[in-house]
Amino acid sequence: MKRRKDPAMTNRGSLSRRDFVKQAGVLAGGAVFVPAVLTKNQFSVAAAVNSEPLPRRVLGRTGEQITIFTLGTAPCGNSRSVEEIAAVVNAAIDAGINSIDTAPAYVRAEEGVGLVMKNRRKEVFLATKVPADTVQQGERSLSRSLRLLQTDYVDLLYYHSVGNRKVEGALDPEGVFTWLVKQKKAGKCRFVGISGHNLPGRFAQFLNTGEVDVLLAAVNYVDRHTYNFEEDVLPIAREKQVGIIAMKVLGGADPAKGSYGNPNSVGRLVSDKPERIEAAIRYALSLPGVASVNLGINSVEQLHQDLAYFRNPQPLSEQELAQLLEEGRALAAKWGEHFGPAKERGQS
Template identity: 45%
Template structure:
């Protein structure tokens, strides 16, 4: 079972820490560090592992890579060098990058040869805005890099969520949610669709969508992409710059 969390997700790591120890071998655990240097990354990862009650993470992302100073990230005392050392020490098994904007920065990180997994925004609407599908996904397939699609429902109205609120407005109409998930899972090279529910009801609904998943027909895909083009005009580049 793939479990995704991060230090900035409210009390998520602490809550998961109550469940993980008895299930650790059945969970692929991903967390993140929101920083560009080794010192802050050490503090973040150490606290994450403490809260999660484990001595290693299966995957650690450099969180929101599109907003980071890549010169700092790639420096000798940068976060990437730190994660490499922690991978060698066994505190993490895979290095990833996640983000919502600036696809070219993903490509620069991929060129280091040290990225095992990427987690970008990929959905039927933002393919018209950020287009990670066309700009980053082909390079991942070429290099054998794992891909986790996030924001598969096009996120929430307004862009970034408030993690302390349960009531949020999803950008995708309820009747289109199964098709939106299918769009992400249909993308060649995508292994995981990462969906962040706010309620137990939403989580159970997502499980049912996943169980019922079937690849979109050509007609279904055309209808969904037409809806996505219209939605993209309404949403705009809400996650940040394109380059």
């Protein structure tokens, strides 16, 4: 696929200092980030400052202002009890997070989130996903999700994992994506999204329909060298005023340290260097158009630790960005296509 060049990109893998400052400063309806360096000595202090509200950004054309920290429920959904999941969700809302992401594949996640939604539904922007290749599969999935979530609608419904779907025919009048768009008109969701980790070349056909409100994409400074959603997909989303949420900012679960079913699992990026988490979050939030980082949480304790990274995130300097991308290039060679193929068969 021919790469789209974006004015915000000064070259492959680099953003101008001006764009980083702009993204980390005042965004449309968003908050101003006050510079603060989270050193090891200051981390515990920053983590304790829970009275300071989490910054929010506008999620593209939805007009919704969501917190820059979206609670991801895959880790706790795969490793915790329903009650423990509910405790994580309640703690997140109490801490000021208003964006919650879940999915049928996260084992007990939707049920745990549902325990909270029956009382706190109006406090959050709720997203779930449809991992379906047919309308029949989609109908069963959505019906079950709404039942478990104890609500009659979600704010955002994703056509999930585009790189792993049978996309042929999805846009046909009787296709699964067309069906999903109809759910918006039927009141089952307020907005329609697409999500994915690989095969970025598949995304333009959906974004160009004008029906996609939100993009959830795998974004980190390692996989930029492999999948490169940053240059191949995010510019199209921005052109269409599609809201962008970054996921897999830590590279996904490290298989050497356990899958999401293991409560001690960690992201690939931080498995050997925990200090990378701050840089990974700052990188994602500095990308133009990114409204929020979807970060998976295992426990209430982990939630409280990670909140510190979102209170006052700083833009990356040009030197920091260059160093990250150089490190990312070396790691990408080791990780390979760990989310699946980067290109379709036969595509150069």
